[in-house]
Amino acid sequence: MSEAPIPASTAAPAATAAAVAPLLEVRDLHARVGGQTVLKGVSLAVNAGEVHAIMGPNGSGKSTLAYVLAGRPGYEIISGSASFEGRDLLSLAPEERARAGLFLGFQYPVEIPGVNNAYLLKAALNAARRERGQSELDAFEFLSLVRSKTALMHIDESFLGRGVNEGFSGGEKKRNEILQMLVLEPKLALLDETDSGLDIDALKVVANGVNSLRGAGRAIVLVTHYQRLLDHIVPDFVHVLTRGRIARSGDRTLALELERRGYDWIDGQAAA
Amino acid sequence: MRSTSNPAASTPARSSLLDRVLADYRGIAAQLPGDADSRAARARAAAHLGDLGWPSARDEQWRYTNLRALDRIGAFAPDTAAAPAATLAEVPPALPGFERLIYADGRLVSGSHGSLAADLRTGLKAAEWLPEQRLGWLCDMFATDAARLTVAGDAAIEILFINSGRASSGAAYPQLQLRCEPGSRVRLIERHLGAGAPASLVAMNITIELAREATLTHYRLQQYGRDTVFIDTLSAQIAERARYAVRSVAVGAGSARTSARVQLAGRGATLAWGGIAVGRGEQVHDISLKVEHEAPETVTEELFRGIADERSRVAFSGHIRIDARAPGAQTRQSLRGLIEGASAEIDLRPRLEILTDDVRAAHGATTGRLDEDLLFYLLARGIDRPTARSLLKWAFLSDALREIDVPALRAEAERLAAGQLPDVPDLGALA
Numbered sequence A: 001m002s003e004a005p006i007p008a009s010t011a012a013p014a015a016t017a018a019a020v021a022p023l024l025e026v027r028d029l030h031a032r033v034g035g036q037t038v039l040k041g042v043s044l045a046v047n048a049g050e051v052h053a054i055m056g057p058n059g060s061g062k063s064t065l066a067y068v069l070a071g072r073p074g075y076e077i078i079s080g081s082a083s084f085e086g087r088d089l090l091s092l093a094p095e096e097r098a099r100a101g102l103f104l105g106f107q108y109p110v111e112i113p114g115v116n117n118a119y120l121l122k123a124a125l126n127a128a129r130r131e132r133g134q135s136e137l138d139a140f141e142f143l144s145l146v147r148s149k150t151a152l153m154h155i156d157e158s159f160l161g162r163g164v165n166e167g168f169s170g171g172e173k174k175r176n177e178i179l180q181m182l183v184l185e186p187k188l189a190l191l192d193e194t195d196s197g198l199d200i201d202a203l204k205v206v207a208n209g210v211n212s213l214r215g216a217g218r219a220i221v222l223v224t225h226y227q228r229l230l231d232h233i234v235p236d237f238v239h240v241l242t243r244g245r246i247a248r249s250g251d252r253t254l255a256l257e258l259e260r261r262g263y264d265w266i267d268g269q270a271a272a
Numbered sequence B: 001m002r003s004t005s006n007p008a009a010s011t012p013a014r015s016s017l018l019d020r021v022l023a024d025y026r027g028i029a030a031q032l033p034g035d036a037d038s039r040a041a042r043a044r045a046a047a048h049l050g051d052l053g054w055p056s057a058r059d060e061q062w063r064y065t066n067l068r069a070l071d072r073i074g075a076f077a078p079d080t081a082a083a084p085a086a087t088l089a090e091v092p093p094a095l096p097g098f099e100r101l102i103y104a105d106g107r108l109v110s111g112s113h114g115s116l117a118a119d120l121r122t123g124l125k126a127a128e129w130l131p132e133q134r135l136g137w138l139c140d141m142f143a144t145d146a147a148r149l150t151v152a153g154d155a156a157i158e159i160l161f162i163n164s165g166r167a168s169s170g171a172a173y174p175q176l177q178l179r180c181e182p183g184s185r186v187r188l189i190e191r192h193l194g195a196g197a198p199a200s201l202v203a204m205n206i207t208i209e210l211a212r213e214a215t216l217t218h219y220r221l222q223q224y225g226r227d228t229v230f231i232d233t234l235s236a237q238i239a240e241r242a243r244y245a246v247r248s249v250a251v252g253a254g255s256a257r258t259s260a261r262v263q264l265a266g267r268g269a270t271l272a273w274g275g276i277a278v279g280r281g282e283q284v285h286d287i288s289l290k291v292e293h294e295a296p297e298t299v300t301e302e303l304f305r306g307i308a309d310e311r312s313r314v315a316f317s318g319h320i321r322i323d324a325r326a327p328g329a330q331t332r333q334s335l336r337g338l339i340e341g342a343s344a345e346i347d348l349r350p351r352l353e354i355l356t357d358d359v360r361a362a363h364g365a366t367t368g369r370l371d372e373d374l375l376f377y378l379l380a381r382g383i384d385r386p387t388a389r390s391l392l393k394w395a396f397l398s399d400a401l402r403e404i405d406v407p408a409l410r411a412e413a414e415r416l417a418a419g420q421l422p423d424v425p426d427l428g429a430l431a
Helices: A062-070 A094-100 A117-131 A139-152 A157-161 A170-184 A200-213 A228-232 A252-261 A263-271 B016-031 B036-052 B135-142 B372-379 B385-401 B407-419
Strands: A024-033 A036-046 A051-055 A075-084 A102-105 A112-116 A188-192 A219-224 A237-242 A245-250 B099-104 B107-110 B118-120 B147-151 B154-162 B175-180 B185-194 B200-210 B215-224 B228-238 B243-250 B255-264 B270-279 B284-293 B299-308 B313-322 B329-339 B345-354 B359-368
Touching: A024 A062, A036 A051, A036 A062, A036 A075, A036 A245, A051 A062, A051 A252, A062 A075, A062 A094, A062 A102, A062 A188, A062 A219, A094 A102, A094 A117, A094 B372, A102 A170, A112 A117, A112 B372, A112 B385, A117 A139, A117 A157, A117 A170, A117 B385, A139 A157, A139 A170, A139 A200, A170 A188, A170 A200, A188 A200, A200 A219, A200 A228, A219 A228, A237 A252, A237 A263, A245 A252, A245 A263, A252 A263, B016 B036, B016 B135, B036 B135, B135 B200, B135 B228, B135 B255, B147 B154, B175 B185, B175 B215, B185 B200, B200 B215, B200 B243, B215 B228, B215 B407, B228 B243, B228 B270, B243 B255, B243 B407, B255 B270, B270 B284, B270 B313, B270 B385, B284 B299, B284 B329, B299 B313, B299 B345, B299 B385, B313 B329, B313 B359, B329 B345, B329 B385, B345 B359, B372 B385, B385 B407
Parallel strands: A051 A219, A051 A237, A102 A188, A188 A219, B099 B154, B147 B175, B154 B185, B175 B200, B185 B215, B200 B228, B215 B243, B228 B255, B243 B270, B255 B284, B270 B299, B284 B313, B299 B329, B313 B345, B329 B359
Antiparallel strands: A024 A036, A024 A075, A237 A245, B099 B107, B118 B147
């Protein structure tokens, strides 16, 4: 492999039609959390129809990037910009970003006993539908939609009546995140370490779910530490985030090379 | 006679309210129902209250009670006229399987007691109240009617206490005295409702006696209008291997104070106290519970969830005393408070007093605001902020609400709780 690193600022794949703005465009984003600057100039462009993987060692800023894009409180933007379908993403409240079609799959989904899964799904779906100018689903339409998705995710229907993630295993929580994604059908899914803590069977189920959402109108950004997820969800682009910047971008072979050579390889190159 | 023109009412001196109460009592004592024993018991109650004095906010036990709300009560004497007819718009649908008694403004208006093995009659059984229960004497002085039930075997009883706002007096003093015979299994629903007249008072006494191996589940729903001041004083004695479970939901009244004492008097006696209180506006919910472990292997499980929204105040004092006669006692106390309003207040006071070595005790008391991580999770799903906040408040109450194991009642309790939380949509799908 002698592929030259693509400069971060031009990491965006060449737009096929110059007139079409990327679905997500991040430019030179700097952000800090807890007084520490974690993102130090991230640039990234994601077009509809693409699957991107953002890889990197622990502490490189992967989750921070996901949280900043989803609008988590406590993350402060220092400079730079992020747009979603041409709108200034960073000026929107988290709920507005979600309704605009951005979905964050959490690395550590929270438990909310007392609010059942079905209620959350329905409230979230109807909020998204209202935003799109669609009518709300009635109970019957909602249930038949959800049933097809629970089957795909190997989730027992009884889960719907339980509290959100209440008493779920790690793997069940991750499958539940993907279930929510499938019901909401976002334009952009940001999946933060969705593969962590999954055994191989669960990984396949999750990958199936994610792959079922792939399509021309949508994009998926996978944040992951390990290559193995990418065996099941094959990305179009792979970016390596180290020390708060995208140090290198490439196609899926970059992930395989990382697997072989480790993140130190990128670090060594970046330092050189 | 309304005593709003009573000159004492405008005198700010600390004892003025007690003077008014005693004056009202002297004015009406001869008209209150009951035999010579009852009259003697009332007089003793008045003497006790006079000796102890009116509660003061300077007293730790009464610090959080809205005592000033009592200043606004126009007259303390109850209506002694005939009971109003049972044509009350407020009466909720009956619960399947429960026999029902209805009290309006402290008087029995509907219900039969034969099948309950109950004895309802005017009369008074004076109880001994702790200083923090001293307003129990107030009810003993003025009570016009008492439900005295003795239950053997299985029973399911619902008692409605309605503050109609139509009585000539704004003060009512219901009493409930329940004895559960050995081995009985009783479900009792005690429900307080009605808009009430402005500045009306309901002061209620409850005495409960559980004989050996009796089981009582006592559901309490308090949903009075905001014009009502509600004071309830409860005393329960639990014998060997008997179990007393309380499921309490307090959402109503402008000011409410519960003063409860439970004595676990026999080996293996158990108390399971679960309660929620939700305050909005200027509401005050103040609950004081003292549990006394007096026998070996007695058990207390206490769970309280309080939410203070807007400018409301919620207080829970849970004092558990395990004396030297109670080796092998177990207690578990879980008190949690949620502050929503900028000037709302929550005060949780767990207190464990242990006088024997052999005890297993666990307790936790936490007060805080909504968890930002949970809130962000819901927002990240596109749920608007007010709805997300209400959902989380709902979730906060859920472990207490799910203890209400009568489905129709639980639905009612959930409706009441949700009614205190703004922006909870589509309630049916929540539970």
